[in-house]
Amino acid sequence: QQNDPWSISLCPVRFYIIGFTSLPFANLYFIFLAFVYVVSVVFNTFVIYIIMVDHRLHNPKFMAVGNLAVVDLVLNTCIIPGMLKAFLAKNNFVPFNLCMVQMYVYYSFISMESFSIAVLAYDRMIAICFPLRHGSINTMTSMSCILGVIWCFCLGIQIFSTAIMTRLSYCDSVNVYSYFCDYAPVFRLACNDNTLQWAVASVLSLVILLGPLSFIILSYMSILIAVFRMKSVESRVKALATCTEHLILVAVFFFPVLIIFMVGLLARIKPDPDLRVLSLSLASCIPPCLNPIVYSLKTKEIKSKVLTMFRRIKVQVVND
Numbered sequence: 001q002q003n004d005p006w007s008i009s010l011c012p013v014r015f016y017i018i019g020f021t022s023l024p025f026a027n028l029y030f031i032f033l034a035f036v037y038v039v040s041v042v043f044n045t046f047v048i049y050i051i052m053v054d055h056r057l058h059n060p061k062f063m064a065v066g067n068l069a070v071v072d073l074v075l076n077t078c079i080i081p082g083m084l085k086a087f088l089a090k091n092n093f094v095p096f097n098l099c100m101v102q103m104y105v106y107y108s109f110i111s112m113e114s115f116s117i118a119v120l121a122y123d124r125m126i127a128i129c130f131p132l133r134h135g136s137i138n139t140m141t142s143m144s145c146i147l148g149v150i151w152c153f154c155l156g157i158q159i160f161s162t163a164i165m166t167r168l169s170y171c172d173s174v175n176v177y178s179y180f181c182d183y184a185p186v187f188r189l190a191c192n193d194n195t196l197q198w199a200v201a202s203v204l205s206l207v208i209l210l211g212p213l214s215f216i217i218l219s220y221m222s223i224l225i226a227v228f229r230m231k232s233v234e235s236r237v238k239a240l241a242t243c244t245e246h247l248i249l250v251a252v253f254f255f256p257v258l259i260i261f262m263v264g265l266l267a268r269i270k271p272d273p274d275l276r277v278l279s280l281s282l283a284s285c286i287p288p289c290l291n292p293i294v295y296s297l298k299t300k301e302i303k304s305k306v307l308t309m310f311r312r313i314k315v316q317v318v319n320d
Helices: 026-053 060-087 096-129 140-167 183-187 195-228 233-241 244-266 273-294 300-319
Strands: 014-017 093-095
Touching (some): 014 096, 026 273, 026 300, 060 140, 060 273, 093 096, 096 140, 096 183, 096 244, 096 273, 140 183, 183 195, 195 233, 195 244, 244 273
Antiparallel strands (some): 014 093
């Protein structure tokens, strides 16, 4: 019966989120994350507002940009306020059901973050490789379908991964060595067999991280082939320049998360808890803050809209 994932389980009333055990100046780090959250909320909300009010931005590219902003907003809202409540207000206990909800929302939206960055690579590939057919290939309908499939897949697959966590028995410790109800630190607390949970976490890490990253790499290989076929050096530079900000997003998001997940799950290595909390929290919270700054607000169309808005505000202030 211990090996049956659907056998009767023993669930605790609540978990205790440990956070940092010996990190110096931990409170300053959480204050820094509070600043990151404010910046993330302000800039992502601003991007969503601009895309909604400007009808010229109602196209497939900015549907993908707006989708990324929504995902970024939900991802940081899921994590950072809870961290501040737990570690600054010293309220580290999280009820079991709320723990499962937080786990579900976090992993659903971290999955969407990965796929959303891949969708932006798809938009760049179509624009550069098929410039004359870009409007007919990458339509509002096709982009809506792509994003709809991503949302359904990410929300759906995490229902299963979270549901099997409720089948574990937590009869020993309830101390979670992470900064939230993290999947691996929670299932390692179980006193019955957690092989299924470990396998699901490993497979989903590969699918959700390596799948989109592989697509991004293939997209940029296609882009490079198309660029080197261009006759003009100026055209090549111009085409590659449109990809710079996106490559920064890829590096900032994928590299830290890949290292942490692959080491923690596939190698079955238990890293130093404080180092894991620090690296994973930075890898999770910084990209949603940087995405609108290094990508969305630097696109020509949004930058033009922002400058127009500031000019209008300046004129109104002068007139008043």
